[in-house]
Amino acid sequence: MTFRQFAYRNVTRNKRKYAAYFVCSSFSVMVFFLCALFVFHPAIKKDLILSTAANTMLAAEGIIFVFSSLFVLVSVDSFLQSRKLEFGILLMHGMTKGQLNKMVFLENMMIGGSAILSGTLLGILLGKLFLMIGAGFLGIGPLEFYFSWQAPVLTISSFALLFVLISLGTFVLIGQDSPRGLFQGGRRKEQAPRVSLLWAAVSALLLLGGYALAASASASSVERVMFPVVAITVIGTYLFYTQLSLYIAGVLRSIRRFYWHKTNLIMLSGLSYRWKANGRMFFMVTIVSAVSFTSVGVFASIHTLSRELKLDYPAAVGYVAKANQDGDRAEHDLQGIRSELERLGLPYETLTLPVKYAEVASQTGPDLTRQLPLISYSDYMQALEKAGFVSVEQPLQGSEGLVMIGSQRDRSLTSSRVKAVYTLEQGMEIVEAGYTGHVPIAEYLLPELDGRDGGDFSGIVISDSLFQAITPVHTDRYTGFYVDDFPQTSGIARSLSDKGKVAYESDAPYAVVVSGTLFEIQKILYSTMLFASLLVGTVFFIAAGSFLYFRLYTDLDHDRQQYSTLSKMGLTDQELDRTVTLQLALMFFIPVGMAILHSLFAFIALQRLFYLSIAVETGAVLAGYLAAQGLYFFLIRGRYLRNLKKN
Numbered sequence: 001m002t003f004r005q006f007a008y009r010n011v012t013r014n015k016r017k018y019a020a021y022f023v024c025s026s027f028s029v030m031v032f033f034l035c036a037l038f039v040f041h042p043a044i045k046k047d048l049i050l051s052t053a054a055n056t057m058l059a060a061e062g063i064i065f066v067f068s069s070l071f072v073l074v075s076v077d078s079f080l081q082s083r084k085l086e087f088g089i090l091l092m093h094g095m096t097k098g099q100l101n102k103m104v105f106l107e108n109m110m111i112g113g114s115a116i117l118s119g120t121l122l123g124i125l126l127g128k129l130f131l132m133i134g135a136g137f138l139g140i141g142p143l144e145f146y147f148s149w150q151a152p153v154l155t156i157s158s159f160a161l162l163f164v165l166i167s168l169g170t171f172v173l174i175g176q177d178s179p180r181g182l183f184q185g186g187r188r189k190e191q192a193p194r195v196s197l198l199w200a201a202v203s204a205l206l207l208l209g210g211y212a213l214a215a216s217a218s219a220s221s222v223e224r225v226m227f228p229v230v231a232i233t234v235i236g237t238y239l240f241y242t243q244l245s246l247y248i249a250g251v252l253r254s255i256r257r258f259y260w261h262k263t264n265l266i267m268l269s270g271l272s273y274r275w276k277a278n279g280r281m282f283f284m285v286t287i288v289s290a291v292s293f294t295s296v297g298v299f300a301s302i303h304t305l306s307r308e309l310k311l312d313y314p315a316a317v318g319y320v321a322k323a324n325q326d327g328d329r330a331e332h333d334l335q336g337i338r339s340e341l342e343r344l345g346l347p348y349e350t351l352t353l354p355v356k357y358a359e360v361a362s363q364t365g366p367d368l369t370r371q372l373p374l375i376s377y378s379d380y381m382q383a384l385e386k387a388g389f390v391s392v393e394q395p396l397q398g399s400e401g402l403v404m405i406g407s408q409r410d411r412s413l414t415s416s417r418v419k420a421v422y423t424l425e426q427g428m429e430i431v432e433a434g435y436t437g438h439v440p441i442a443e444y445l446l447p448e449l450d451g452r453d454g455g456d457f458s459g460i461v462i463s464d465s466l467f468q469a470i471t472p473v474h475t476d477r478y479t480g481f482y483v484d485d486f487p488q489t490s491g492i493a494r495s496l497s498d499k500g501k502v503a504y505e506s507d508a509p510y511a512v513v514v515s516g517t518l519f520e521i522q523k524i525l526y527s528t529m530l531f532a533s534l535l536v537g538t539v540f541f542i543a544a545g546s547f548l549y550f551r552l553y554t555d556l557d558h559d560r561q562q563y564s565t566l567s568k569m570g571l572t573d574q575e576l577d578r579t580v581t582l583q584l585a586l587m588f589f590i591p592v593g594m595a596i597l598h599s600l601f602a603f604i605a606l607q608r609l610f611y612l613s614i615a616v617e618t619g620a621v622l623a624g625y626l627a628a629q630g631l632y633f634f635l636i637r638g639r640y641l642r643n644l645k646k647n
Helices: 003-013 015-039 050-082 084-092 097-138 150-174 179-186 197-216 222-254 264-299 302-312 327-343 377-387 408-413 464-469 515-554 556-568 573-607 615-644
Strands: 317-321 349-363 371-376 400-403 421-424 429-435 460-462 474-482 510-514
Touching: 003 015, 003 097, 015 050, 015 097, 015 150, 015 515, 050 084, 050 097, 050 150, 050 264, 050 515, 084 097, 097 150, 097 515, 197 222, 197 573, 222 264, 222 573, 264 515, 264 573, 264 615, 302 408, 302 515, 317 327, 327 474, 327 510, 349 377, 371 377, 371 464, 377 460, 377 464, 377 474, 429 460, 510 515, 515 556, 515 573, 515 615, 556 573, 556 615, 573 615
Parallel strands: 371 460, 400 429
Antiparallel strands: 317 474, 317 510, 349 371, 349 421, 349 474, 400 460, 421 429
């Protein structure tokens, strides 16, 4: 038997232990290849809007590769730790340290090479189906199967480099332990886990503090508290598995009536060791699952975001001619928009209204506005009527003004915003009395009133009499084209803007917003993000399952001896099944339960950024993952019990 054959047989003899690692690696390679197939598809690259989707899939590839690197590194380290006794025996029988390193390198490259080959072949076989599903997600026509040379080259070279570097890193992981040290490292130590009450309390405080910060975050503070909340929760989760959970198990063991009831003694004593040995693995499963749940849940809310867009962009096409724009140019642009709408056969209504800019002498509050955009109350009501909005706002009196919201997310910022009183150069005062109930003019078409905390407040609605009395510094003209089915306006006014908008702050003599084009871009972007997050989430889910699978089968021989001894002492099959099932259930569902809890508070914070509820989409995603975990649990439970009773 040659040295390569010896390494090959080491792998095949341990195929049950390596199975989940191989499957997860192959699946990661396959998903990476399929994403590359999508990115390099000519129909994707040449389209301006779809190129955004390609960039999103490219980012997903990067996430998969980084995660695969961590997964392979952790898995290889775990395999090496579980084989220390075997390495000690080989060294005692004359194998040199260099030969041991070479053997481990060859084993890792065999598994890695097989994973690359099988993942790439599966990607080729499923390429057409993947492109069909991707086109369905994006809402575009079917994509023909196109095999670009870049996809396999990028996939094979990336993962070959990954497995070579990790395999070379095994030399460091094996270390310079003597055969005696490897023997001692390979023995399972059944010491009672040491727990610090202080660190257990710190874990509870960190988790509760993170949840409290997430639940109390406002729309203006979500971005500021995001990093602290994530850091606090991650640290608290690690301490939960290494300290708090063990402390809780110790408390349960101290309750004699509970601890000595039926098989609880066997379950809790065995569970304490598993928890101590697998705390880091449970921590990784929780964090990976929480990231997966949250990302998929957010991007699954695309339909909610689409409904919000209708409220944020009342006119299918909005156009503002700035005061410095030539009148003939403005009329030419508007006539071009009318011609395109008529060519598409879209019935439309128009509304034109003036926007006055008044010079501000002073104002209260933390912001400074030099020129204040103003529209009259009657024009505001006409804009709402054209958009199909129903308003119950009463006519304004005296110096009262309503701040125009630029999008639905501004509603959550109104409570923290300081209302201002403006004193104009003419000596008149305008008092912010409240906020408009709807968006009259879409964002980007007017300058931001203050832009504080991400707000898009874009002007003031004042009474007709006050509007007439104000002498403006200059006057812009807003024209809105109102269409029933606004998504059909996608691609209109490409000569003015190829991406659906030109903001007021730009150097152009006009500002324009085409809601159909923005909707198409947003839909494709979020659909791609949903598709990519589902792929990445599936990789994460399979990786988390493989961690659990590996740990179970690493301890299988020890568990066989333990339960064989207990069976001789009188433990029945039913009691064995119940004990093992409870232990496995805790190992499977506590990490997932913690991940769901983390995700729920993340969704509570993210909900502040949405005007409409995302609870339905969130619930569907979490229920789907929980059902998948339950199915995986029952499959592993049945297989594990069969192997446990085999002898």
